[in-house]
Amino acid sequence: MKAKQVTLVNRPDGAPTTSDFAIEEVDLPSPKHGEVLVKNHWMSVDPYMRLSLSGPDGLHGIMPLGDVPSGGAVGEIVESNVDTLSVGQMVVSPAMGWREAYVSIAEGLTPIDDSAGPIQRILGIYGLTGVTAWGGINGVLKPQSGETLFINGAAGAVGSVALQLAKKAGAAVIGSAGSDAKCNWVTDTLGADHCINYKSENVKERLAELAPDGIEMFFDNVGGEQLEIAIDAMKPRGRMALCGAIALYDGENYRTGPDNLFAIIEKHVSMTGFNAGFYYDRAPKIIAEFAAAIASGDLIWEETVAHGIADAPRAFVDMLAGANSGKMLVKL
Numbered sequence: 001m002k003a004k005q006v007t008l009v010n011r012p013d014g015a016p017t018t019s020d021f022a023i024e025e026v027d028l029p030s031p032k033h034g035e036v037l038v039k040n041h042w043m044s045v046d047p048y049m050r051l052s053l054s055g056p057d058g059l060h061g062i063m064p065l066g067d068v069p070s071g072g073a074v075g076e077i078v079e080s081n082v083d084t085l086s087v088g089q090m091v092v093s094p095a096m097g098w099r100e101a102y103v104s105i106a107e108g109l110t111p112i113d114d115s116a117g118p119i120q121r122i123l124g125i126y127g128l129t130g131v132t133a134w135g136g137i138n139g140v141l142k143p144q145s146g147e148t149l150f151i152n153g154a155a156g157a158v159g160s161v162a163l164q165l166a167k168k169a170g171a172a173v174i175g176s177a178g179s180d181a182k183c184n185w186v187t188d189t190l191g192a193d194h195c196i197n198y199k200s201e202n203v204k205e206r207l208a209e210l211a212p213d214g215i216e217m218f219f220d221n222v223g224g225e226q227l228e229i230a231i232d233a234m235k236p237r238g239r240m241a242l243c244g245a246i247a248l249y250d251g252e253n254y255r256t257g258p259d260n261l262f263a264i265i266e267k268h269v270s271m272t273g274f275n276a277g278f279y280y281d282r283a284p285k286i287i288a289e290f291a292a293a294i295a296s297g298d299l300i301w302e303e304t305v306a307h308g309i310a311d312a313p314r315a316f317v318d319m320l321a322g323a324n325s326g327k328m329l330v331k332l
């Protein structure tokens with residue numbers, strides 16, 4: 001069987017471009033005993049993938065040039081030499097995205113069905129995105145009624161879910177996002193009280209206007225300048241959940257810290273970094289909670305969808321540049 005896949009052909013210096021990737025066609029071998037052939041239906045593009053394309057080295061490592069990037073995918077078993085996986089079964093893999101099809105052993109492939117909703121949600125609200133949003137809000141920040149949350153990346157996958165969880169807990173929410181259209185969606189559809197367009201407004205001044213006494217909570221998807229602004233805006237004993245730092249991913253060192261860290265000592269602020277991996281043991285409960293909330297109309301889940309393996313590099317580059325509302329996915 002022939003299958004197309006994406007490879008990394010150039011290390012980006014700054015923002016990745018589609019020319020950093022190539023599409024190649026490969027001949028897949030027939031699956032041997034203990035192996036399956038999987039045809040992917042969906043793949044995910046996520047900010048963390050940027051960290052493997054060029055240094056500094058971190059949790060995800062730096063991938064070799066010529067390799068296929070790693071990423072989540074949902075696929076269908078089309079040939080099976082494994083007793084536990086039959087033809088037609090849908091499986092999710094955390095690593096075998098960026099390709100139309102692959103041959104694999106069963107380990108690492110998790111059988112899934114669409115009983116909780118469209119199958120691709122396992123790459124978003126019922127997977128990494130949802131567990132991250134839940135962990136940051138319910139595991140770290142634990143919002144109380146009457147408190148104010150500032151959350152950036154508010155129109156993105158994690159941010160759009162996290163802000164709705166905070167609203168449901170009774171908090172006031174100030175979001176930030178990269179366009180007026182996104183900000184309108186964040187307030188009018190997702191229910192945030194305010195949204196700052198960080199590209200056209202002064203975030204520090206606007207946040208001071210919207211929360212003159214300061215904020216109790218901060219959910220950080222962006223890092224950099226917005227993190228420093230939030231530290232200055234924290235009330236004494238405030239809580240910060242550090243989820244990501246996408247504003248730094250194209251720079252020399254995304255692992256660097258803010259300049260005003262001492263203010264968290266002065267104000268007795270707690271700053272908790274977190275990783276979805278610490279909450280995956282609760283995934284079945286989180287998925288059930290989200291499925292019920294989506295079904296009843298209490299939770300809005302949005303997907304921005306690109307089509308075909310050839311468009312995967314553009315979907316990834318565009319997601320990093322802010323073209324998505326909610327989760328960016330590629331339908332294969």
Ligand SMILES: NC(=O)c1ccc[n+]([C@@H]2O[C@H](COP(=O)([O-])OP(=O)(O)OC[C@H]3O[C@@H](n4cnc5c(N)ncnc54)[C@H](OP(=O)(O)O)[C@@H]3O)[C@@H](O)[C@H]2O)c1
Binds near residue numbers: 222243246
């Ligand atoms: N800790 C964990 O376990 C975990 C898990 C998943 C994701 N994350 C992190 O959570 C964050 C959001 O991830 P996601 O999957 O939900 O992605 P996403 O928010 O759906 O997509 C990325 C968004 O980042 C925004 N962005 C890009 N460059 C920016 C900049 N310089 N300043 C401000 N915003 C910028 C863009 O929106 P605008 O149009 O608003 O600019 C873009 O749409 C990322 O930092 C990611 O690394 C962490």
